[in-house]
Amino acid sequence: MSTAASSRSFKLALVQLLVTSSKEANLRNARSKVLEAAKNGANVVVLPECFNSPYGTQYFPQYAEPLENSPSSRALQEMARDAKVYLIGGSFPEEKEKKYYNTCTIWDPKGERLGVHRKIHLFDIDVPNKITFKESEILSPGSSPTSFLTPWGRIGVGICYDIRFPELAMIAARKGCVAMIYPGAFNMTTGPLHWELLQRARAVDNQIYVSACSPARDPNSSYIAWGHSTVVDPLGVVVATTDEKESITYADIDLEKIDEARQNIPVTSQRRFDVYPDVSAGN
């Protein structure tokens, strides 16, 4: 773990991986990038949605693995342990009791699994002549919000389309999360429209850090990812981003900025739960 981290700041790294059709090659590449990020001082490292398989309902059954003791789980556990980082392991198609899920596993620097997030909101959209996608043809949805504890505070996790539903980020922030992190893979239609806007919206509404980590763009794949992995601060300012190519994006996450935003613009303490309900109640 980096010595540069203090109790009030840490270095986040987003690995924008170029995902291929070879699961073994994807696992090898992810490992070398996670180790590189750690060498460069990262404390928390993020992989993209579907980091071990091409993204598409036609691929999920072929690439799916159980959670326990599977090649991808083992590889993620070893990466986290060998790099000594907190690892938000993107997502991979999970097979469980004859159902498939889009699943993110979260690991600590000792290689212990800290959490599992199954994508709650499945990506079913139809923009005529642009993009039609129906994850629910194959996948089942998860049913619980996910967060995990680090030495710098609690971090919430969602997957891609989950970012469009503000409730998850609101619940996370009200429960004390300092950041909401989304492995994601937007596309060439909704990427330019909404990828950055949604991160900035979730950040400014909740006065937390928000970040999304995409695969790199492969123009020859059946689903062309937007790329542009990004980190947004609690004021809604983009503090780190990249283009569409394979890369690692770094940002210092400074918890003072959360306090400052909340002191200066105190919406967090001005909510009117006597007028409308608190979505985090009971969650």
Ligand SMILES: O=C(O)CCC(=O)C(=O)O
């Ligand atoms: O919300 C979007 O526009 C894209 C979502 C997506 O690609 C996904 O959930 O995998």
